[in-house]
Amino acid sequence: SQTIHQWPATLVQPVGSPLSLECTVEGTSNPNLYWYRQAAGRGLQLLFYSVGIGQISSEVPQNLSASRPQDRQFILSSKKLLLSDSGFYLCAWSGYYEQYFGPGTRLTVT
């Protein structure tokens, strides 16, 4: 069966520091992968999606970037965090039509 991992689970970072969040998927090949951000008590905002290695599409202009160095690995990065980057970051992969989410990373920028 398919499994999706995210780490770290929680992260507290100062403003201006770099960020790297990792997501890996097991049990499937060539999945579509997604990064979402969820502000506290809010909905899901799609940040990036990828249909294959090295293929990244950005949905929202921001100081974040994404990369897909391997088929089942998706990385979210930032060179300098802003206070507004705080939130719950979720990675997901799509089956035939539905999406399956990882456990998420709760990021607090101080």
Add this chain to the structure above:
Amino acid sequence: GQQVMQIPQYQHVQEGEDFTTYCNSSTTLSNIQWYKQRPGGHPVFLIQLVKSGEVKKQKRLTFQFGEAKKNSSLHITATQTTDVGTYFCAGPTGTASKLTFGTGTRLQVTL
């Protein structure tokens, strides 16, 4: 762009009462999906509806897709404390199986 709104934003019920959340899309949808997110957790896929007017049931949960395929509802009969969470609808948008998620309805159930 496509917008998906849900009402209410929040509902507090006593255990045993019924609950309904409504989902409205600004565009016609080929399908509608529903997800549940428990407090502190991640969204979990519940169901997909495809046909106009389709009704599906999962135990105490009843999902409907509108005739015009622009709206949907989720009804929970006799809520339990395990139903607590935020319910999102989602519709496909663009390519790559992307989804636009609704604004969500947070359900609180008390004894």
